[in-house]
Amino acid sequence: xxxxxxxxxxxxxxxxxxxxxxxxxxxxxxxxxxxxxxxxxxxxxxxxxxxxxxxxxxxxxxxxxxxxxxxxxxxxxxxxxxxxxxxxxxxxxxxxxxxxxxxxxxxxxxxxxxxxxxxxxxxxxxxxxxxxxxxxxxxxxxxxxxxxxxxxxxxxxxxxxxxxxxxxxxxxxxxxxxxxxxxxxxxxxxxxxxxxxxxxxxxxxxxxxxxxxxxxxxxxxxxxxxxxxxxxxxxxxxxxxxxxxxxxxxxxxxxxxxxxxxxxxxxxxxxxxxxxxxxxxxxxxxxxxxxx
Numbered sequence: 001x002x003x004x005x006x007x008x009x010x011x012x013x014x015x016x017x018x019x020x021x022x023x024x025x026x027x028x029x030x031x032x033x034x035x036x037x038x039x040x041x042x043x044x045x046x047x048x049x050x051x052x053x054x055x056x057x058x059x060x061x062x063x064x065x066x067x068x069x070x071x072x073x074x075x076x077x078x079x080x081x082x083x084x085x086x087x088x089x090x091x092x093x094x095x096x097x098x099x100x101x102x103x104x105x106x107x108x109x110x111x112x113x114x115x116x117x118x119x120x121x122x123x124x125x126x127x128x129x130x131x132x133x134x135x136x137x138x139x140x141x142x143x144x145x146x147x148x149x150x151x152x153x154x155x156x157x158x159x160x161x162x163x164x165x166x167x168x169x170x171x172x173x174x175x176x177x178x179x180x181x182x183x184x185x186x187x188x189x190x191x192x193x194x195x196x197x198x199x200x201x202x203x204x205x206x207x208x209x210x211x212x213x214x215x216x217x218x219x220x221x222x223x224x225x226x227x228x229x230x231x232x233x234x235x236x237x238x239x240x241x242x243x244x245x246x247x248x249x250x251x252x253x254x255x256x257x258x259x260x261x262x263x264x265x266x267x268x269x270x271x272x273x274x275x276x277x278x279x280x281x282x283x284x285x286x287x288x289x290x291x292x
Contacts, residue, residue, distance in 0.1 A: 030272065037266035042259045054266035064267065066242035067250045070157055074246065075225035077161045078168075083217050086169045090176030091206065106177070109170035117167070121234025124163045125150065128235075150236050153243040160235055160244055164228065172217045179213040180206070215286050219279065226275050247271045 037054055039047040058064045089109065093102055112120060127134050128149040136146035149159045183206065191201045229248035232238060238245035238253075247267065255264035 033265045033268050033272075036262055037269050039262045041261040043261060044259075047262075050262070054263045055270075057263065058266060058270065063242060063245060063250050063253075064247075064270075067245050067247045070242075070244060071226055071228070071246045073157060074161055074164075074228060075222055077158070078164050078225050079218060079221040081161075082165045082169050082172060082221055083214065085165065086172035086217065087176050087210065087214070089169065090173045090180055091202065093173075094177055094180040106170075106174070109173055111170070112167040113171045115167070117230040118234045120163065120167055121231050124159075125235050128159055151240055153240055156236055156240060156243045160228075160232055163235065164225075164231055167231075168221070168224070172221070175213060175217060176210065179210055183209045215282070218286060219282055222278055222282065223275055226271065226278070247274075 036047070038049060038051060040050045040053075041047045093105060096102055126132075130136055130146065130148040130151065133149075135149070139146050147155055150156050187205050187209075188201055191205060196204070227248055228246050229252065232244050232246055232249055233252075236244045238249050248271070251264045251267045251271070254260045254267060
């Protein structure tokens with residue numbers, strides 16, 4: 001009984017560094033950003049309190065409307081596809097015997113994950129080049145149309161989505177492979193004895209056992225999609241027009257190009273609230289805690 005207070009104290013000491021880190025780099029910046037969002041501030045002049053004027057301006061701002069639409073479309077396209085592809089690839093790799101080919105495939109798919117986003121964006125901008133890009137050169141061999149992928153308002157956002165999926169699918173694939181390795185093999189053996197086919201085993205054993213990981217993958221993918229910036233910045237800069245502008249790129253432009261820090265903070269708070277609401281909805285309807 002006498003040693004219990006010391007044990008409790010040591011526990012608090014262990015979590016103290018992480019608590020300080022979260023407080024300094026997460027909670028305090030959020031509070032400061034919220035305060036700035038009610039002010040007019042340009043880094044040079046002193047702050048001027050203007051109430052909710054920044055939030056009112058966002059209602060009629062065409063860039064905010066375009067950013068919300070593009071970010072939503074980007075998320076709807078990227079999250080389901082990268083979740084499905086990463087799960088499918090992981091299942092195919094896990095079903096095979098471990099050999100050098102499996103190791104090579106996993107390494108090849110993980111290389112984009114560890115590559116710089118700016119580097120990836122620059123590389124794919126060259127690949128998408130309408131005149132000398134590898135993609136159009138390949139299409140021209142079969143006499144197929146060779147569009148201006150990043151210069152078309154209809155194709156630019158879709159082209160960025162493809163690159164985002166290509167870059168992130170390897171990360172989620174590794175997570176799924178680790179989860180698949182934790183599924184007891186006895187379940188599959190019993191299912192095979194009962195005459196279950198491979199598809200039936202996947203639907204009734206693999207998918208239910210992967211629910212917690214799928215929830216994690218969807219949650220992370222959604223947050224990353226709402227925060228997309230550097231890939232868009234490297235590939236299109238938000239253009240053509242406003243076809244690929246996102247919420248984060250709008251925040252960046254307002255803060256570091258137009259020096260409207262108060263307005264940028266208001267847009268950042270809008271993004272924070274959206275992510276908070278989406279995360280709550282996902283936790284409410286997708287959290288598999290009852291199945292664990």
